[in-house]
Each structure stands twice: as C-alpha cells, then as structure tokens.
Amino acid sequence: MDKRLSPWNLGATLYMPATRLDIADAVLHGKIPGLRSLVICLEDAVSEGDIPQALQNLKRLLQQLNAAKINSGNNEWPLVFIRPRHPDMGQWLVENLDLSAIDGFVLPKFTLSSLPVWWDIMAGTHLCLMPTLETEEVFDVVQMRELATTLLSHPCHARIIALRIGGNDLMNVVSLRRPRNLTLYDSPMGYVIKMLVSVFAPRDFALTAPVCEHIDDHAVMARELSLDMAHGLVGKTAIHPGQIDVIEQALMVSPGEHSDALRILNSTQAVFKSQGAMCEPATHRRWAAGILERARVYGLTSEKNPDGIRLMPVSQHN
Structure with a gap:
C-alpha cells in the first residue's frame, strides 16, 4: 500500500455531507487548515430526499478533482474518501463515476455477511477500504473475533487502511446518547472500544476513534482523546473544522x-x-x-x- 495511505496519516478525519458546495476548496485550496483526510458522506449526513442533489454535486466535484489531478497530481491533497449509503449505491458509484481522484470508500454498517457484497464491488478498483463497525454484531466478541480472522486471510486485507468505530450508531443500538459531560469511555462504548482493540490490534488492524459530537466542548473531547491515545487508536472522526487542531494536538508525542x-x-x-x-x-x-x-x-x-x-x-x- 502507498505510504501516503498509512493509517497514521488520517489524523482528524472530517466528515462532510455530499450536498456541500465547498468540498473542492477544502481539497484543492486548503480552505480548512490542518486537514489530512475527509469523507464525503452520502449516508447519515444526507437525507433521503437530498440524494439526487448530493450525487449531482459529487459528480461535479469529481470532475474538478480529476482535472486538478491531471494537471498537478494529488500528493499534497488530503486523503479523500466517499461513504456510500449502501452497497447498491457503492456499485452505482463505481460503475458510473470516474473515481480516479478518490483514495477509498468508507463502508457503512460493515459486517461479516456484507464483506463478500462489498468485495464484489471493490475488488476491481484501485480504492482502499475503511469498514465501519457500527451494528449490533459489534457488541459480540465472538462475532468480532470471527470477522477479524476472516479479514486477516481475505484478499481485501491489503486494501484496508483502518477500521472505523461508529460510536453514535453503536450507542443507538442500546438506545443511548452520550451524556454531555462524559466521555464515550464512561458509557457502554468503553467496553466496546476495549474489546475491539483486544480483538483487532493483535492482528495489526488499525482502529480509529468515534466522533465527539459536542462540538464546542473541547474539554470533554480532550479527555476523550487522551483515552483514545491510551487505547492505541490512530485518529478520530471530526464533524467540525474546529475539532481538527484539538485532535492533532492529542496525536503529538511527548x-x-x-x-x-x-x-x-x-x-x-x-x-x-x-x-x-x-x-x-x-x-x-x-x-x-x-x-x-x-x-x-x-x-x-x-x-x-x-x-x-x-x-x-x-x-x-x-
């Protein structure tokens, strides 16, 4: 795998809805300082009724990125990923759009049963994978051990940059929302993260940390980041540019x-x-x-x- 695609280069991975019109500025013109990686989201961040608009916007964006790549290359760009809504949309994207400037897909609701479906879509492309662990199966250590063992011997293994832990979706499974003054580690997610690290890290899979949705409370996020680092997580999902520098500081080494x-x-x-x-x-x-x-x-x-x-x-x- 290209060294540029190291999990350590993810940093604060900013999720941007595909309906936004300023994504090209973020990628090509450094509009967001410190941005190392971003995900163009077609899933939870986009309502069903806005999907046609989001796909049209993505098509225009890809035309801009592909033209810029031909002229200058993309070694100085942030890593750029797309999160399709489901495998059918992933298939459509691969078949109908020029994804040359995209580094990979974030695979939503990833499970052992969806692995062959996604691999049929991705195998013939250059795209790397970031499967997201965010379904009920994630709470079951036996199923996670089976998934880790399967991924280790599967041809997709060489294309996986990191596994993403979907904190909000996992909290939704148990009908909870993060308390405002507590970190995720003070909730059932504390168990989940520890279990996922114990299952996947010994097999050399990198794991990224869930988002902190309390955008203005950097104190809570800083506490959570210190625990993310203690658990060996390689980066953290961001939903606001103001979170990027806080995450970057946590990733620095004393x-x-x-x-x-x-x-x-x-x-x-x-x-x-x-x-x-x-x-x-x-x-x-x-x-x-x-x-x-x-x-x-x-x-x-x-x-x-x-x-x-x-x-x-x-x-x-x-």
Missing part, C-alpha cells in the same frame, strides 16, 4: 515518550529504568515503533507547554 521509544528500540539491555518507569524492549517494542511513527507525522509537544507547541516532525525518522 518528548518523554519519544525518548523512551528510541531507547527501547536501540537498547541492548533486557530491562532498564527510564523517567521513573521500567522499560522492557521485549514487551514494549511494538508500542515504541508506533510512537516513533506518530512523532514522524505529528511532531513533539513541548514539555513546558503540555497543551502542545507544534515542533518540526522528527527528521531522523522520515
């Missing part, structure tokens, strides 16, 4: 973590003490590799300002 990671990967000692904690290269090596990759993409925080002063990315690991 100098202490970076120092520990370097020592763990370079040490010849079986165990050593660093910054008051035990470091054991045999068990911390995978963590250390992930820390250095995050530092390469997002840079380091300043120890003097824990809110995060952006420094240059760590050049020795580029």
